[in-house]
Amino acid sequence: MKHLSASRRTVLGGGVALGTAALLAACGAGTAPAPARLLRPGDPGYRAEVSPFNPNQIPRPGTVVRARTADDVRDAVRDAAARRAPVGVLATGHQPSAPIGEDAVLISTRAMRGVTIDAGRMAARVEAGALWGHTLTASLGQRLVPLHGSTGTVGVVGYTLGGGLSPLLGRVHGYAADHVVAIDVVGADGELRTVTAGSDPELFFGLRGGKSNFGIVTAMEFGLFPVPPLYGGAIMFGGADGARVLHAYREWVRTVPETMSSSVALLRLPDLPQVPEPLRGKLVTTVRIAFTGPAGEGAALVAPLRAAATPLIDQVAEMPWSGYAAIHSDPTTPTPAYERTALLRELSADAVDALFTAAGPDAPAPVTAVEIRHLGGALARPPQAESAVSHRDAAFTLFVAGVGSPEQAGHLREAAAGIVRAMQPWSTGGMYLNFMNTDDTSTDSVRRAYRPEVYDRLLTLKKRVDPDNMFRLNHNIVS
Numbered sequence: 288m289k290h291l292s293a294s295r296r297t298v299l300g301g302g303v304a305l306g307t308a309a310l311l312a313a314c315g316a317g318t319a320p321a322p323a324r325l326l327r328p329g330d331p332g333y334r335a336e337v338s339p340f341n342p343n344q345i346p347r348p349g350t351v352v353r354a355r356t357a358d359d360v361r362d363a364v365r366d367a368a369a370r371r372a373p374v375g376v377l378a379t380g381h382q383p384s385a386p387i388g389e390d391a392v393l394i395s396t397r398a399m400r401g402v403t404i405d406a407g408r409m410a411a412r413v414e415a416g417a418l419w420g421h422t423l424t425a426s427l428g429q430r431l432v433p434l435h436g437s438t439g440t441v442g443v444v445g446y447t448l449g450g451g452l453s454p455l456l457g458r459v460h461g462y463a464a465d466h467v468v469a470i471d472v473v474g475a476d477g478e479l480r481t482v483t484a485g486s487d488p489e490l491f492f493g494l495r496g497g498k499s500n501f502g503i504v505t506a507m508e509f510g511l512f513p514v515p516p517l518y519g520g521a522i523m524f525g526g527a528d529g530a531r532v533l534h535a536y537r538e539w540v541r542t543v544p545e546t547m548s549s550s551v552a553l554l555r556l557p558d559l560p561q562v563p564e565p566l567r568g569k570l571v572t573t574v575r576i577a578f579t580g581p582a583g584e585g586a587a588l589v590a591p592l593r594a595a596a597t598p599l600i601d602q603v604a605e606m607p608w609s610g611y612a613a614i615h616s617d618p619t620t621p622t623p624a625y626e627r628t629a630l631l632r633e634l635s636a637d638a639v640d641a642l643f644t645a646a647g648p649d650a651p652a653p654v655t656a657v658e659i660r661h662l663g664g665a666l667a668r669p670p671q672a673e674s675a676v677s678h679r680d681a682a683f684t685l686f687v688a689g690v691g692s693p694e695q696a697g698h699l700r701e702a703a704a705g706i707v708r709a710m711q712p713w714s715t716g717g718m719y720l721n722f723m724n725t726d727d728t729s730t731d732s733v734r735r736a737y738r739p740e741v742y743d744r745l746l747t748l749k750k751r752v753d754p755d756n757m758f759r760l761n762h763n764i765v766s
């Protein structure tokens with residue numbers, strides 16, 4: 288990054304004096320150093336700024352703006368608009384979608400990580416780049432929890448704008464998007480506004496579920512909940528017991544209360560020293576449990592699963608909320624992955640057999656992880672303020688990930704697609720937006736993230752607030 292401290296304040300901090308386009312022109316002329324926070328390919332810091340959590344698709348924008356404030360975001364959008372450049376946003380790079388190329392301006396929100404907890408109002412306000420990890424740490428300090436996801440490395444804003452499916456509290460309280468009360472967003476017109484259900488109901492509807500299609504969010508306020516007791520963890524079974532465990536699971540989920548959240552996954556674990564010995568290099572079936580109630584009640588509920596087969600490892604126990612990430616044990620460092628997804632309306636005996644054939648020990652094309660996550664409960668109920676988050680009638684998500692480098696891409700993508708195809712007979716036809724990736728960016732795929740009437744509303748909104756489709760570097764809403 289080159290330094291021009293006077294410009295740092297005037298250009299991106301306070302205002303308007305000189306836009307990015309003009310600065311780029313000045314750079315090109317070689318007469319003036321680039322301003323602070325503006326990075327171009329080859330600049331020191333550029334690679335680190337664009338490097339995503341999923342390195343299988345690296346953004347290569349001609350311009351990166353490392354935003355520190357909402358004004359920085361606003362100025363970057365205005366400058367991009369003046370150059371008719373597409374605008375992308377990156378908090379962590381967990382969810383690659385459309386490729387980001389030389390013509391694009393990428394707004395990095397990595398430096399915008401402020402979190403404020405208002406314990407009295409049971410609410411949090413986060414800046415655009417806040418991660419779940421430090422947001423949760425702040426809220427737990429006030430004995431409150433947000434509707435966070437399976438791991439702390441995910442960005443709060445990206446997660447919530449895609450719905451936000453908490454594997455701990457979603458079935459109790461619904462999607463994270465259902466509890467958003469205010470969103471600060473910079474629109475395609477370069478204006479920064481606070482959007483609430485009262486100020487612009489249609490934009491408030493679209494932002495919650497529409498991701499970055501309608502603007503770049505600079506901050507968001509949402510509700511928190513008292514910390515409940517947590518009885519949770521993972522029970523891991525050997526690959527050979529997989530079918531028995533999956534069948535036990537499908538029967539068991541029909542019986543559980545809303546306070547019981549769970550998923551089951553087939554995992555091919557690497558042969559690495561950090562993996563516990565009984566699991567190393569093996570295919571395992573893992574059931575993840577998050578019961579938000581008394582431990583004794585949780586243990587009684589989990590008993591039928593424990594009896595399904597002999598576990599290799601059983602970690603389900605009473606636990607502090609801060610230990611929640613051990614339930615899923617998601618990767619915490621950048622991991623190259625090809626991901627596919629579907630929504631299932633049921634998990635019948637036939638569905639389990641099909642899944643085990645496609646993804647079990649004799650799978651024709653193995654992948655790294657196949658997860659079925661139980662929905663229902665409050666996730667199936669309409670929220671207080673309607674939003675674009677759709678398909679609330681789905682019973683399960685299916686998520687498939689093949690971990691590997693670009694050289695293995697062809698085989699991993701085909702393997703992941705094959706598993707989703709095998710589950711087609713039980714699919715609702717819809718998809719959950721947060722689990723969609725680079726192979727789900729076609730207009731047909733994006734339509735599947737929404738109910739048809741919701742997609743039509745989003746198209747109308749898009750024409751109103753982003754008629755030139757400046758915000759298209761995402762799962763793009765177009766006709």
Ligand SMILES: Cc1cc2nc3c(=O)[nH]c(=O)nc-3n(C[C@H](O)[C@H](O)[C@H](O)COP(=O)(O)OP(=O)(O)OC[C@H]3O[C@@H](n4cnc5c(N)ncnc54)[C@H](O)[C@@H]3O)c2cc1C
Pocket residue numbers: 376377378379380381382383384396415416435436437438440441442443444445446447448449450451452453454498499500502503504505617618721722760761762
């Ligand atoms: C290991 C792992 C675990 C996960 N667990 C869960 C889970 O439990 N539940 C769940 O629902 N999802 C989960 N996800 C999916 C996750 O919610 C999405 O990948 C989400 O988009 C990540 O947001 P991000 O900002 O971290 O990623 P990024 O890749 O930085 O952003 C992804 C997209 O989010 C949008 N976005 C980000 N910031 C802004 C902004 N300021 N303004 C407007 N749009 C913005 C943009 O469209 C952007 O392209 C998980 C993903 C991974 C990799």
